[in-house]
Amino acid sequence: MTELRAGIIVGAGSAAFEVMRDMVYNLPVLTPPRWVRSRTTPIALENLLHYLVALLDHPASEHRIFEAAGPEVLSYQQQFEHFMAVSGKRRWLIPIPLPTRWISVWFLNVITSVPPTTARALIQGLKHDLLADDTALRALIPQRLIAFDDAVRSTLKEEEKLVNSSDWGYDAQAFARWRPEYGYFAKQAGFTVKTSASLAALWQVVNQIGGKERYFFGNILWQTRALMDRAIGHKLAKGRPEREYLQTGDAVDSWKVIVVEPEKQLTLLFGMKAPGLGRLCFSLEDKGDYRTIDVRAFWHPHGMPGLFYWLLMIPAHLFIFRGMAKQIARLAEQSTD
Template identity: 85%
Template sequence: MPQRILVLGASGYIGQYLINALSLQGHRVLAAARHVERLEKLALPGVSCHRLDLCWPQALPALLENVETVYYLVHGMGEGGDFIAHERQVALNVRDALRETPVSQLIFLSSLQAPKHQQSDHLRARQLTADILREAGVPVTELRAGIIIGAGSAAFEVMRDMVYNLPVLTPPRWVRSRTTPIALENLLYYLVALLDHPTPEHRVFEAAGPHVLSYQQQFERFMTVSGRHRPLIPIPFPTRWISVWFLTVITSVPPTIAKALIQGLKHDLLADDTSLRSLIPQTLIPFDDAVRSTLQEEAKLVNSSDWGYDPQAFARWRPDYGYFAKQAGYTLKTSASLSALWQVVNQLGGKERYFFGNPLWQTRALIDRLIGHPLAKGRPARPFLQVGDAVDSWKVIICEPEKELALLFGMKAPGLGRLCFTMVDKGDYRQLDVRAWWHPHGMPGLFYWLMMIPAHLFIFRGMAKRIASLTEKI
């Protein structure tokens, strides 16, 4: 029977798949996250999107009205600083809101737990969150999972990037740890099916795939499926910072997520899914099949709203490109109106050229010409750009007035990128964000990004400030 469901953390990779699955079953879904722009563009039937920062949860009690089930998919792996304190505060805020506006059940996607003396910060934070949520007076179903084989899973993307980017695999000794990887499709089936099995009591389930595998065995099977064969030589480097630095250099997974991930890979994390499979039987997908399916899904990654569903971007995408994008940018607050910001941003490529660091942009274009890759010049004469317009070598792929202007990178480089200008009305002020996104093609693409870091440290800051300055003349 269709329910009214609130999904907290709906913009994460699990959340996006989950709200789609719930939509297909006819549920009324409230998708809540700090950033909902991409969710809004999906326009899923029965799904409404709600911008919500759980650090400031004043709007949460109203969202909980008449809700039967809450999915809690929030985690702080990507947060900088003390993410344990962050997760604790967010959980306390949700607990307090549920005490004020209770629901029938809460389903919390958590992590498999190691013995207490072996727990990482990430695993401790997950357990702390579960304990706090159970204080809300609402039945909590905690579903614990380990490695998830699916597009966007940090652990899977690390494995993929290492195999695709390195001629020889030299992972630290945590590669010998064992776990029970589960296919994303199987995990989603459990999450949705739990709606049909409510309980008045708290309970904990563990989700597992059909195999117990060490990370080394997962690497070996991934190489067999992908056809990328590499020598694998574990090295005796136990130091955490070396592992994090290593992952930061050779993968496109964000460093904060890589750090939290490494902390949880030091020990075996084995699930006992006997009780869950007894309650919700299903055929578990073998590891090799899950990898094969994920690689096929990732081949369609660029065919999304992030790229304006641009056919040129889709044609240029290669399976070797990193799933996660490297990014660099700058965000500022301004009293300028959205219309003034939009007017100035649309001057890109004109008299102001790129607003800041124009000699650097010219030097970058000169490099392309020297290697025999001629670039177009100029832009349309009209004041406002449209989708499909060329601005020098860039192509406009998203043009949402007073919201976002995005351009496809057209220079010669190992990867695929875009440059985005995003404007948001915050009431008392407007927020302008100028940001480059880069999906690297193997190790050359990663090195290219590293070489660009010195320029990125100041160029986007200068662009944003110059745009804000020009709005004062309007």
């Protein structure tokens, strides 16, 4: 078995990179915890992947450990400074002495889209210098190591394609609305309900959204949100197709249907005015003795306004999605009976 170890990875989805990215894009003044002074040897994801693939051509009969490193030794603070220079975002950077890693995790959870468990692991790893010795690995697999600035530039370009994926139904409108400043990891809120209803019954009810039942729960809140848009001059479409089952491309009020997987998932693209890009997913799953219906919103915030909007809406989202999931299950159970 061969084990490959790396510290900071510069690439789309890397926790360290996305924390840095979100802080630079979301905050006018950066006040990161004291662990930004730790030094590392950041490596480009492209270089790391090359090592992983090439190691397949160098099998070993015993356990080996290799360390992978980039061409530069940089503190996390220096990486912030390089990132700001490459992205063109000028920010004040003032490290503050947060006393514990738990406060640091809370801090990152509020201002970045990186999942808390991932942020916790990142902070734990950055408590000390992580200076990899890649001498043995480079002797075995020579390659040109990409400089930190070039890796950042390449990653930011690659992340522009994030929304062109199955999660968004490869939807052209979603792709056109995506901005580089949007968070890579989506903020999310939702609720899951167990039910005895069949998948067919659940799917039939879910497809009624925007019709007689409107949004199944909290319709006055949905109406209030629509009125807020109209108050600032944003015209919203109304209505939905008359047919029983929705199809990709259909409009449900201001929402657009972007994913339809019968008896599995229905996804709607958020169409109201807000700082970010979002989608609402209805996911069904057969667990054998019971089924589940999950109603969940995914939100990629645009800077600090997008974060504030999400935090402001969280209580309403949790309340509404809980009610929606329960009402969908209730209606499906009634039709099953």
